[in-house]
Amino acid sequence: MANKDVIIACDFGTREETLAFLDRFTAEKPYVKIGMELFYGEGPQIVREVKARGHRVFLDLKLHDIPNTVRRAMKNLAKLGVDMTNVHAAGTIEMMEAAKAGLEEGAAGRRPLLIAVTQLTSTSEPRMREELLIPAPMGEVVTRYAANARAAGLDGVVCSPLEAALVKGSFSGGFLAVTPGIRYPDARADDQARVTIPARARELGADYIVVGRPVTAADDPVGAYRRVRFDFLGE
Numbered sequence: 032m033a034n035k036d037v038i039i040a041c042d043f044g045t046r047e048e049t050l051a052f053l054d055r056f057t058a059e060k061p062y063v064k065i066g067m068e069l070f071y072g073e074g075p076q077i078v079r080e081v082k083a084r085g086h087r088v089f090l091d092l093k094l095h096d097i098p099n100t101v102r103r104a105m106k107n108l109a110k111l112g113v114d115m116t117n118v119h120a121a122g123t124i125e126m127m128e129a130a131k132a133g134l135e136e137g138a139a140g141r142r143p144l145l146i147a148v149t150q151l152t153s154t155s156e157p158r159m160r161e162e163l164l165i166p167a168p169m170g171e172v173v174t175r176y177a178a179n180a181r182a183a184g185l186d187g188v189v190c191s192p193l194e195a196a197l198v199k200g201s202f203s204g205g206f207l208a209v210t211p212g213i214r215y216p217d218a219r220a221d222d223q224a225r226v227t228i229p230a231r232a233r234e235l236g237a238d239y240i241v242v243g244r245p246v247t248a249a250d251d252p253v254g255a256y257r258r259v260r261f262d263f264l265g266e
């Protein structure tokens with residue numbers, strides 16, 4: 032299915048753990064997310080190494096700084112040849128435009144997909160209201176941040192699958208909904224607040240689901256990945 036996939040969040044502390052985990056996948060090459068833990072521990076070389084093994088890579092560093100800094104950082108990240116990367120939409124339209132410009136400056140060929148985090152899936156509506164002083168309902172906040180990302184020329188957003196239908200219904204032209212917050216009812220939610228199951232994420236229109244601990248901490252990670260994949264993609 033074009034532009035729909037399961038992305039495994041490889042939140043490991045070391046290169047060795049990461050490669051040992053990926054070695055378990057002998058019949059498939061999953062789309063991999065490299066986030067802060069692994070990138071800050073191992074540096075850019077881990078991205079090159081995972082790419083060289085044939086995986087697509089979503090580099091999830093969620094940049095959020097002044098526009099000039101973000102543009103220059105993105106120029107460097109683009110040189111790693113990642114497939115997707117991201118910023119926080121809270122950084123403003125100007126910052127997101129700068130991020131895109133930086134990626135275009137640094138990319139050797141086609142620039143990576145650029146998406147913006149709307150509200151972290153660990154944030155509940157009460158916390159957003161009481162701690163962040165954002166009084167609007169979650170759906171409205173996510174849609175507004177997505178509109179800002181769209182205005183800045185980004186390719187899509189990170190949101191909970193619970194808001195995917197809103198995002199997909201509000202913006203045409205393949206604007207992406209990339210959704211962490213995937214949990215089965217029999218598992219712990221951990222630090223995630225806005226969650227649902229893969230099949231529901233599919234029904235709500237998510238393009239990519241991002242799954243970490245339900246796969247990486249499973250007794251049988253390959254089996255867990257295949258279950259998620261089947262439930263989301265039907266294959």
Ligand SMILES: O=c1ccn([C@@H]2O[C@H](COP(=O)(O)O)[C@@H](O)[C@H]2O)c(=O)[nH]1
Pocket residue numbers: 040042066148150151152153189190211212213221223241242243244245
């Ligand atoms: O809003 C967001 C943005 C990013 N993430 C990242 O996705 C994975 C989810 O991992 P789980 O183990 O399945 O909870 C993780 O790497 C986060 O950094 C997110 O969860 N929510």
